Amino acid sequence: MKITIKDIARKAQVSPITVSRALNDKQDINPNTKKAILKIANDLGYFPNMLAQSLKSKKSKTLGVILRDISDPFYAEILQGISLTAAREGYQIILSISSRSGVDLDLEYNTLKMMLQKQVDGVLIIPEHEDLRYFAYLQKIHTPFVLLNRVPKGVQCDYVATDQQEGSRLAVSHFIKNGKKNIAYLVRRPLSGVVLTRIAACEKTLLDHGLSKNSMRVVECEDALVAAYEQTKITLKQHPEVNGIYTWDDVMAMGAIKASIELGCRIPDGVGIIGYDDIELAKYYNPALTTIRQNIQLIGRTAAEILIEKIHNGVQATKKAVILKPELVIRGTA
Missing domain, CATH: 3.40.50.2300 (Response regulator)
Structure with missing residues (x-):
């Protein structure tokens, strides 16, 4: 049976409003009361209803990530960088794989549409093509997005890439x-x-x-x-x-x-x-x-930071283009 705020209130012998204040870390509550309520919530195995919270705030606290194949170490490290920033800022990630081999424009387009239907707050994308119809669609949507390691010609958007x-x-x-x-x-x-x-x-x-x-x-x-x-x-x-x-x-x-x-x-x-x-x-x-x-994790971290900033400031915020410098690493093969 799912534990509710009313269950916690009954156990703590306080009102549901007081429980809500404690769970939302409000200041207008006695610290000892808050501590007792949080302990009871933890003991009962209570988890907040994120869907209800997102409906109220109109924010899902989720980032969509569309990339090709996480079995490739490059994409895995990109994802790691994104994840570090997302976790630090309190966001969850929804991952979609657009194509495991070659380029499938229809698959990428449908993957993007399905991601947007999940009501993510923003999308991070490594497109595997440069079809202008895809980017035209991106620029029509009202969801913030940032491209990673791609600089499409003639498209005004935020991106993070290596030189x-x-x-x-x-x-x-x-x-x-x-x-x-x-x-x-x-x-x-x-x-x-x-x-x-x-x-x-x-x-x-x-x-x-x-x-x-x-x-x-x-x-x-x-x-x-x-x-x-x-x-x-x-x-x-x-x-x-x-x-x-x-x-x-x-x-x-x-x-x-x-x-x-x-x-x-x-x-x-x-x-x-x-x-x-x-x-x-x-x-x-x-x-x-x-x-x-390429500082692969930095690409992911920077792109996620830009996206979260756009989520907070709105899609009309000034576009950011970040170009990172590569470095020659000399080892044993050349």
Whole structure:
């Protein structure tokens, strides 16, 4: 049987109004009475009716989070950052997975609509596409939202991202400094705006060092360890001159490392490998992975802070665009 305020009042021999004041931490109540009521509530196993509270305040104290796949360490760390901020600010999280592989625009669109139907106070989204219809719909809704690690062109919204151009510049410059001038870049499908931004930055860096853009070949690949492993074997067999492999993320880099070792390549002397993200496993891999560090948890924490601020101040608050600087972390693979 569900315990109510009346049950607590009967046990404490006070009025339901007094119990309500104690449970809501009001000041106009005797401290000893409040302490006794809270103990009785705890002993009886009382929990407040959050639905009733949300109806009264018109706030659900929940944040919606839409991302691709929490089995990927990048998304898991993003979620951890969001969770830390949400818990600190008294919010719960409702998580929806938009797509576990590839891009499904209809699924992402329906996932967003279902999330909004849950009456969340705000939404944090990592979209896997850049369809303008999706973003046009987002801008029509009255629910605050913040994008993570995506900067869609022509869309005015709040977002937190890493400087993708600087990340690729750091990676390619490090290769060139160490004599690696035949580079294969394993990138995820589809070639989204973020992917194209990184590719363009790689090509500009090559030109800035007096090299041809043809010094780098772009190799499309599913962003998964096995796919990267298989594609690296194909690439190195077809193009034995490749001496530097840059990958979309660290998981793909780990597949590239295994493939390179199996083909007899010496790392980093024969083939250098640089990942992207600096997930926790990167420093424990053997050999330890040289990578471009995004402060992944900080992206999540910052985006959640911006969203909660918008919830408090209204959707018309000034848009915030936060671009975080990446960092080259040199370890054993390049």
